[in-house]
Every structure is written in C-alpha cells, then in structure tokens.
Amino acid sequence: MxxxxxxxxxxxxxxxxxDLDRLHAVTGDMRRAMASVIEGKDGPVRTALTVLLAEGHLLVEDVPGVGKTMLAKTLARTVDCTVRRIQFTPDLLPSDITGVSVFNQDTHGFEFRPGAIFANVVVGDEINRASPKTQSALLESMEERQVTVDGHTYPLHPPFIVMATQNPIEMEGTYPLPEAQRDRFMARISMGYPAPAAELAMLDSHGGASPLDALRPVTDAATVAALVRDVRxxxxxxxxxxxxxxxxxxxxxxxxxxxxxxxxxxxxxxxxxxxxxxxxxxxxxxxxxxxxxxxxxxxxxxxxxxxxxxxxxxxxxxxxxxxxxxxxxxxxx
Known part of the structure; x- marks a missing residue:
C-alpha cells in the first residue's frame, strides 16, 4: 500500500x-511545428520542450537512424536563435568547442575566437564518439553557462541548451560518458522505433524534400528566455x-x-x-x-x-x- x-x-x-496563456500559446505552436517533422513521437517532443523551459540539457540515446539528431535540429529550427552543430569525432579538440585565443598581427595582441558552444541551441551529434578530454570541455559551459579560456571567462547568453545524441555504449568506437558529464544532462530519453503507421507516414513525407527544410521559426530567443523566467x-x-x-x-x-x-x-x-x-x-x-x-x-x-x-x-x-x-x-x- x-x-x-x-x-x-x-x-x-x-x-x-x-502568464500561462502566453506559455501555452508559444509551446503549443512549437509542439505542432515539431510534430510536423517528428511524427508519432509526442513523448520525446514534450520532454525536449520541458528541458528547454527548465534551463536544462537533453541527452538522446538510441541506435542509429531513429531520429535523434532530427529531434535536436527540429527544436533548434522552431526558435529564431543562434544554432551550432558539433559533430563529435575522435579527433575533435576541446578548443573546437570552447574557442581559442589567437595572435592578431595587426593589433599585436591575442583575440578570442569563440568555439561552437557559443550559441543558444547547441546540437552535439554522437557525443560519445569523442575522447573523454574533449567531452570534458562541455562541463563548465553546461553547468555555469560560461567558458573560461586562457584565464578569461566569457558568458553564454540565454536561452542556452545542449541537445546531445549518443549511440548505445556497446556500439563500436564509443566512449562511455563519465559520471560528471551525465550529471550535467537534465534528462535522458530514447526515441524508439516508430509505430508502423508513423513510419509509413514518414516514408511519404520524407520521401521527397525533408519537412525540416520547410519548417520556420514560431518564436524567438527573447520569448523563450521570458518563458523560462516564468517557469522558475x-x-x-x-x-x-x-x-x-x-x-x-x-x-x-x-x-x-x-x-x-x-x-x-x-x-x-x-x-x-x-x-x-x-x-x-x-x-x-x-x-x-x-x-x-x-x-x-x-x-x-x-x-x-x-x-x-x-x-x-x-x-x-x-x-x-x-x-x-x-x-x-x-x-x-
């Protein structure tokens, strides 16, 4: 009992x-826009929006080909904001993510060139194919929403979300995420295989042009940041x-x-x-x-x-x- x-x-x-009316209107538009691309996956779509509104980061784990990256790219496309994609590979360097200070011959000084983490929505594809050293480059940015390079700290502007995908750790060429990295992700979900009806509809809708190409933003970064403040x-x-x-x-x-x-x-x-x-x-x-x-x-x-x-x-x-x-x-x- x-x-x-x-x-x-x-x-x-x-x-x-x-202002729940505004929140419902905006998130309703986002859910409908995402559902037009991610068919038959209302659960993952809702969880992605939940994590976005809760100022978290999302880890999507599943076998290849079930729409992990498509979910991340679809959420990014519904918001008119800065988006960067990081393709994690064994040779990816931490500086590719955080940025690097380079010497400017004209000014005779060092200047910072931001890395791929400097965006509102960061899509990390196959995060567990990079080395643990490169994975750890995300730790500060995901927790403190800032990046420190050569002793200088640079803020990341809200909203900020990392949506990372990974293949199951049993697959070839993967590195298990360390405990500290997993703890930075607010939620982990699996896409799962689509239902037969949804898979048939996908063959029709994705057979020609991708519906992602026709997707247009339904809100902007400032509105999402205001909704996040409301949710708090x-x-x-x-x-x-x-x-x-x-x-x-x-x-x-x-x-x-x-x-x-x-x-x-x-x-x-x-x-x-x-x-x-x-x-x-x-x-x-x-x-x-x-x-x-x-x-x-x-x-x-x-x-x-x-x-x-x-x-x-x-x-x-x-x-x-x-x-x-x-x-x-x-x-x-």
Whole structure:
C-alpha cells in the first residue's frame, strides 16, 4: 500500500502570477511545428520542450537512424536563435568547442575566437564518439553557462541548451560518458522505433524534400528566455520539495545502487517538474509531475551495484522501485 503525506492546497499557496496563456500559446505552436517533422513521437517532443523551459540539457540515446539528431535540429529550427552543430569525432579538440585565443598581427595582441558552444541551441551529434578530454570541455559551459579560456571567462547568453545524441555504449568506437558529464544532462530519453503507421507516414513525407527544410521559426530567443523566467516562479509546495529530497536520499541508501542521485539531480528534477506543470497549464507542481519525470531525469545518473546488474536490473527499474518505496504527498482535497 502506498502511504501519503498531507500536502497544502496549491490554490491557496501559489507564487506570483505566471502568464500561462502566453506559455501555452508559444509551446503549443512549437509542439505542432515539431510534430510536423517528428511524427508519432509526442513523448520525446514534450520532454525536449520541458528541458528547454527548465534551463536544462537533453541527452538522446538510441541506435542509429531513429531520429535523434532530427529531434535536436527540429527544436533548434522552431526558435529564431543562434544554432551550432558539433559533430563529435575522435579527433575533435576541446578548443573546437570552447574557442581559442589567437595572435592578431595587426593589433599585436591575442583575440578570442569563440568555439561552437557559443550559441543558444547547441546540437552535439554522437557525443560519445569523442575522447573523454574533449567531452570534458562541455562541463563548465553546461553547468555555469560560461567558458573560461586562457584565464578569461566569457558568458553564454540565454536561452542556452545542449541537445546531445549518443549511440548505445556497446556500439563500436564509443566512449562511455563519465559520471560528471551525465550529471550535467537534465534528462535522458530514447526515441524508439516508430509505430508502423508513423513510419509509413514518414516514408511519404520524407520521401521527397525533408519537412525540416520547410519548417520556420514560431518564436524567438527573447520569448523563450521570458518563458523560462516564468517557469522558475511556478509554485512547489514544501511537501513536494521534501518528496524530491526523499527520493534522492533513498537512492543513496539503496542496496541496488552504488551511486545514487546527486543534489544536482534533485534540483534538476524539481526544475523539470515546474516546466512539466506549466506545459499542463498548471501554476503549481504535483507529485504526478515527479512520477512522470523521475525516470528520464534520474536513471542516467545512477550506477547499479554488481549484484543488481547481474540480476538483470536496469537503472530505470531501480527508479521505479524507489517511487514505489518512498511515501507520496497526498493531494489536497
């Protein structure tokens, strides 16, 4: 039996007024635009928008050819903002990502030439094909939204999101992402194979020109940045915040795991829940939001114990076990 704790009424304790009508209008346009290219994948599209509104970064892991890069490029195309793509290869250098200081003969001084990370939307294709040294070049920018080169720090302007794709680590020529890198990604999703009807529709729509070529921006960077600020203000009751902390704490004590959720994971989960609630038209977070997002936000950060791995347990299953174990705050009547 699931135990419940009492939760205060969200209607009585909401934060400052948020313009949910504007948020719904803009994100609705974005979802429809993305659905015209990514057919039959409403779940991944919604998660991508959730991560964007929550100021996070998204990792899309799946086998080749299921639309990982297309999802990232489609989200980038719906927003009128700066977009850069990084094709991760074994010979990619950290300076290709962050930028480099070069000597200018005319001024007799060094000047900074920004790398590919200086954009609102950065599409990192096959991130786990680069060396760990190159992967680590993303750590500062993803967490602190800045880049330090030769002792000088350069800010990255909002909105800023890294949408990276990777192939399963069992595939040839891949390097597993280190724990610190995985922890920077707010969520990890898989595209999965399309349903037969969606695949048939894809053959028709993508058989000639790509629908991505016809996609036009439906909003701009300034509007998205304003929506992000709105989402930050959505109300999360003390009981919901405690529930998130309890889940993270339970993961650290679980015998199934040798590495549990970090404090950053708990922060990312709450941010994602606020964005998820906003997409549903609510100005407050519910435990349902936590249940919906716990697997994509937490699973990729966890490390299974040797016994759990031998027993065939997955990280996603471990998160589901935690959800079944930790008491849920009761909804207000």
């Amino acid at each position: 699931v135990h419940h704790r009492q939760m205060s009424s969200p209607e009585a304790l909401v934060g400052p007024a948020v 203000r959505l109300y999360a009751s003390p009981a919901v915040r405690q529930y998130v902390v309890d889940l993270a704490g339970a993961s650290r004590r679980s015998p199934q795991l040798r590495l549990g959720a970090s404090p950053r994971a708990a922060l990312h989960l709450l941010r994602a829940c606020r964005a998820h609630a906003a997409l549903d038209g609510r100005d407050h977070v519910l435990p349902d939001d936590v249940h919906e997002l716990a697997v994509p936000v937490l699973a990729h950060r966890l490390l299974l114990s040797g016994e759990a791995r031998l027993a065939g347990l997955t990280e996603a299953r471990a998160v589901q076990d935690l959800l079944a174990e930790v008491p849920v705050p009761a909804r207000a009547r």
